[in-house]
Amino acid sequence: MPELPEVETVRRTLEKLIVGQKIMDVRMRYPKIVQTDVETFQKTLKGQVIHTIERQGKHLILLLDHDALIIHLRMEGRFFYHPSHHPLTKHDHLVFELSSGYNLIYHDTRKFGTMHLYDLKDYKNQPPLVHVGPEPKDIEVSQFISHVQKRKTEIKAILLDQHAISGLGNIYVDETLFRARIHPTRLGSSLSDQEIKTIVFQAQDVLEEATLQGGTTIRTFEPMDGVHGRFQQELAVHTHVGKPCPICHTPIIKIKVKGRGTYVCPTCQH
């Protein structure tokens, strides 16, 4: 659910709240979120100051004195920022006690989120970041064209794969392909240079617009406590089954592509 625009919204919110603060302690109620040795994680974080918050694709990166904390929210991960006496709830899994007296709480209903901790010197060369490709705005288009044309799998699957292009998830792939008028089941090898260029351009556009709107709030996701995305008002096809296509008014249909719910206009997309 959190794709690039949602993660960027979280990044901006966190930046205002926690940059400059020291991590006094870390409490782990569900340690499996942490992919690094649990004791090392706790010891290493304690006492470090949070200097900068970056983002790469859908990953958040907290840059500390000596280390980088890489966070992936997966589907339902989110942060709360509460005074230390605020009671914890069922799915509050990690608590970062900060120097302001507030706690940064990692909350994740489905426990799919991950955190990795690496030395500042080499976090970019380690999983999970080592395999994350450039975002649509930074992509080398000619390289991307040859990558796509080599692959005999659906374009939707290629766009969801974070290796060659990063930041897109189920929502924004559907919106990108609708704007590009390309059917999600088209094989990479069947697409022309121009069609792939259009896809990249539309992806840049849709991500930029969505980021400006604070992301998309559907199902249970909200970027942070009390912060709601507004982009769901702009969705053309995603979740719009049965509603008229904004271009031709044909009802939007829902199909399955590689097991993923996929929304298309059967008239506009070829």
Add this chain to the structure above:
DNA sequence: GACGCTGTTCTATT
């Protein structure tokens, strides 16, 4: 109560 579906990524298998 059982089952399918939800979205993202990693791992194992072909």
Add this chain to the structure above:
DNA sequence: GAATAGAACAGCGT
């Protein structure tokens, strides 16, 4: 290697 299926997990609707 490329493509695919399955697993990690909780909750909601049927």
